[in-house]
Amino acid sequence: MLEYIGDIFHHFIDPKKRVFLGYIALSILIALLWLVFIRKKGLKSAIFKVFDKKILLSGSAISDYKMFLINRVLMLVLSPYLLTQLAVATFFYYSLLSIPLSGLISFLSDTPTFVVAVLFTFVFFTFDDFTKYWVHRWMHKWPVLWALHKVHHSAETLNPITVYRTHPLEGILFSLRGAFSQGTVISTFFFIFGDKVDLVTILGVNFLVFSFHVAGSNLRHSHIDIKYWVWLEKILISPAQHQLHHSLDERHYDKNFGAALAIWDWIFGSLHHSEDIDNLILGVEDNDFNPTSVTELYLKPLKEISDIVAESLSSFKLLNKIFKI
Ligand SMILES: [Zn+2]
């Protein structure tokens, strides 16, 4: 129990976590500056807008908070059994050692330590973001994965904790993705540059991850529709662009899968720029569960997956029968 309470507390005081209180405070400041200077609201109405009870205490938001607390228990139990980036890195490193490449890359051994650190920090962040884009895109494309990801999209209001409104099976998939992407980059760099490999960090956090959070990453899950310039929205996902990703409007379906970078959406044709919409309606069309019932949020996706599997099996049996005939 103490370990659990410590883990929850840790999420808000650890700069490695997105909901670190320092990032939340900066996000509030950015939201107020946006509302006062760009939306021309008075300070008092801007404060009321940021702390809107209808958003932060909605039934949907309450289920976000409950899922955050329940998912942390599940992850504490499951995490010792999940594949780690160290295991992946060790496997890839020894696989690379077995390939006779040392002659080809020996000229890189003179690379200055600072250059290696900057390159490693950049590649680590970019490749991680690239894999997030693809796994997220597959989550929307494949029915079995959509059954899980629909839980996140069933949110009818957004707040920074909505990022944790995910089915635990999606959490496990994302953890495997992280182990794969980070483990492969770490092992490749250690193979090429040896002990020169290091991250450029601030408060122990990857410099680029830190910059992303300081720039208001928490506002992606919020009702503050901050937009960027058109050119910048092709490079970085603005809060308004992620809010469009949650929109019920068909025009916004399968757009803006990016986590931090928008370049993947731009390159692979899923980019949608932010729009001036006052009341964006959020949620999912085929929402066959109550978005405020935590029990349904956990159990209905499992039922839907078992139905999809059963249906595939019966089609397979039918084909088998026809084939035999
Ligand atoms: Zn999505």
Ligand SMILES: [Zn+2]
């Ligand atoms: Zn989201």
